Amino acid sequence: MLDTAALKTVPRRVFKKWTTKEGVLGDYDYAYLFTPSIPFFTKKEKVQPFFGLNDEMPLALGFLLGLQHALSMLAGVVSPPIIIASTANFSTELEEYLVSVALITCGLLSLIQITRFHIYKTPYYIGTGLVSVVGTSFSTITIVSKAIPQMYTQGKCPVAADGTKLPCPDGYGAILGTAAVCGLLEIALSFMPPAILQRVFPPLVTGPVVLLIGVSLIQSGFEDWAGGSGCMTSGSCSTAGHPKELVWGSAQFIGLGFLVYFTIILCEKWGSPIMKSCAVIVGLLVGCIVAAACGYFDHSSIDIAPAVNFMWVHTFKLTIYAPAVLPMLAVYIVLMMEAIGDITATSEVSRVEVEGPIYESRIQGGVLADGINGILSALCTLTPMSTFAQNNGVISITKCASRTVGYWCCFFLIVMGIFSKFAAALVAIPDAVLGGMTTFLFTSVAVSGLKIISTTPFTRRDRFVLTCSLLPGFGATLVPTWFDYVFGYSGGNKSLQGFLDAIVLVMETGFAVTGFIGVILNLFIAEESDEDDNADHFLEEHVVHEDTEVGNSIESEEKDIKNTV
Numbered sequence: 001m002l003d004t005a006a007l008k009t010v011p012r013r014v015f016k017k018w019t020t021k022e023g024v025l026g027d028y029d030y031a032y033l034f035t036p037s038i039p040f041f042t043k044k045e046k047v048q049p050f051f052g053l054n055d056e057m058p059l060a061l062g063f064l065l066g067l068q069h070a071l072s073m074l075a076g077v078v079s080p081p082i083i084i085a086s087t088a089n090f091s092t093e094l095e096e097y098l099v100s101v102a103l104i105t106c107g108l109l110s111l112i113q114i115t116r117f118h119i120y121k122t123p124y125y126i127g128t129g130l131v132s133v134v135g136t137s138f139s140t141i142t143i144v145s146k147a148i149p150q151m152y153t154q155g156k157c158p159v160a161a162d163g164t165k166l167p168c169p170d171g172y173g174a175i176l177g178t179a180a181v182c183g184l185l186e187i188a189l190s191f192m193p194p195a196i197l198q199r200v201f202p203p204l205v206t207g208p209v210v211l212l213i214g215v216s217l218i219q220s221g222f223e224d225w226a227g228g229s230g231c232m233t234s235g236s237c238s239t240a241g242h243p244k245e246l247v248w249g250s251a252q253f254i255g256l257g258f259l260v261y262f263t264i265i266l267c268e269k270w271g272s273p274i275m276k277s278c279a280v281i282v283g284l285l286v287g288c289i290v291a292a293a294c295g296y297f298d299h300s301s302i303d304i305a306p307a308v309n310f311m312w313v314h315t316f317k318l319t320i321y322a323p324a325v326l327p328m329l330a331v332y333i334v335l336m337m338e339a340i341g342d343i344t345a346t347s348e349v350s351r352v353e354v355e356g357p358i359y360e361s362r363i364q365g366g367v368l369a370d371g372i373n374g375i376l377s378a379l380c381t382l383t384p385m386s387t388f389a390q391n392n393g394v395i396s397i398t399k400c401a402s403r404t405v406g407y408w409c410c411f412f413l414i415v416m417g418i419f420s421k422f423a424a425a426l427v428a429i430p431d432a433v434l435g436g437m438t439t440f441l442f443t444s445v446a447v448s449g450l451k452i453i454s455t456t457p458f459t460r461r462d463r464f465v466l467t468c469s470l471l472p473g474f475g476a477t478l479v480p481t482w483f484d485y486v487f488g489y490s491g492g493n494k495s496l497q498g499f500l501d502a503i504v505l506v507m508e509t510g511f512a513v514t515g516f517i518g519v520i521l522n523l524f525i526a527e528e529s530d531e532d533d534n535a536d537h538f539l540e541e542h543v544v545h546e547d548t549e550v551g552n553s554i555e556s557e558e559k560d561i562k563n564t565v
Helices: 006-010 010-019 059-087 092-115 139-154 169-189 193-200 205-227 251-270 273-277 279-291 302-305 324-351 357-379 390-397 402-417 418-425 431-454 459-476 494-508 512-522 531-563
Strands: 133-137 385-387
Touching: 006 251, 010 193, 059 092, 059 133, 059 273, 059 279, 059 390, 059 402, 059 431, 092 133, 092 385, 133 357, 133 402, 133 418, 139 169, 139 205, 139 324, 139 494, 139 512, 169 193, 169 324, 169 357, 193 324, 193 357, 193 385, 193 512, 205 251, 205 324, 205 431, 205 459, 205 494, 251 273, 251 279, 251 494, 279 402, 279 431, 302 402, 302 418, 324 385, 324 390, 324 512, 357 385, 402 512, 459 512, 459 531, 494 512
Parallel strands: none
Antiparallel strands: 133 385
């Protein structure tokens, strides 16, 4: 039932919001966000107010912090479509389209997580109701980098007469269709109790998977850092506006990547709070400025790019690529566990419940929205989405968990995506500059995996499971073609050939084989008492017992001396 009295006050409250200093600026210390961490610039610390989920906040602050959230996740949003477009040999126009769609889709699908919808006549929700923003997942890059070359080999992607690989939109459409179908797994898992999910997929299983995803991605980042994966084999990398061609791995390319890398470090050391949360973008901007000044930046694609862009300007035929089904299912399991961890962290920095029924309903709603977003993103011509952890740092620094800021963030992402000149500028970034940025992001993914692993108790049983699961994973990552010649089948049975290709793709995708082996061993090998832990416990008790005896002996001697005196 609508509250008519409250509705009558809406115009007055809106007018006050836009016409008074309190509504526009408030009393927030804006200088805090821009004050660098330099001694003679540092002012006396002031206690900042905390804005809860539904607290009112000034318009200017919401605008500013929303932009900060958007910039902090920008690099992570645009990197996967750029890399995937390069793998599928797309044209510059199609690459710009994917970047625009990534920004628009992330903005729209983040609205689902932030708003949180109740499913009618059920105890279930869609979304977290927190500032849980989503972005394109890095996990899919590994599958695309394996599946698309396999499609070229099988003849599903076109190749020119001279052997040059042509654009493969049908292959990309097969990845999208496979992702849409596999997203049903995460939707089904969202209705399971979190305790069961954590029992089947504990940090012992998900940590190594995230670690190997990061390790496998670092290779593509380093290839771009040295000049670009496209000219890695030819050795010569042409650069627009430069008087001579540079070889792959030249000092100029390496220097541009290091410039981005060192800028990120300097921002973390001396930057203001807003610079620290956007350090990757600042590093990318500095690298672009220097690259443009030195003649490495080609702006011709920006000049010819359309003014605006939107979803479905380009479409792809959705099909299912059977060999990618099992790896894609593993990706959604990883996305689910990432969502649980990120939602927990967001709840903590937002100062809301991290246990109990409300917390569990947020987990259920967040995982369900994550699965639905995976399907919707495929229909929007984009690979699966995942919840982003970068924004938790922004909430922690600014002490603002208000969903108003999340809505501003979505607004900026959508606007950035609609104006395709912005996407064209991102696509025009030199590979060396982009590689310096993406390598940093991919390494942070690997570090996240290490952090997850560190939460395990490291008993003998845990170490054994880790060793067994990481062994084939690291092997497949370091030697990616190790399983190519296991099956020598060359018959006409397409079903059998597809099944064998699926096995090869799983065995050569490091994180997938690690995940499957980890789940099986974690359930198969029972928990048991660790001998090392028992020995440590015995040693601790023995030391305490000796200390007690020594203390009693000293007290006895002191009493004897006193009696003698």
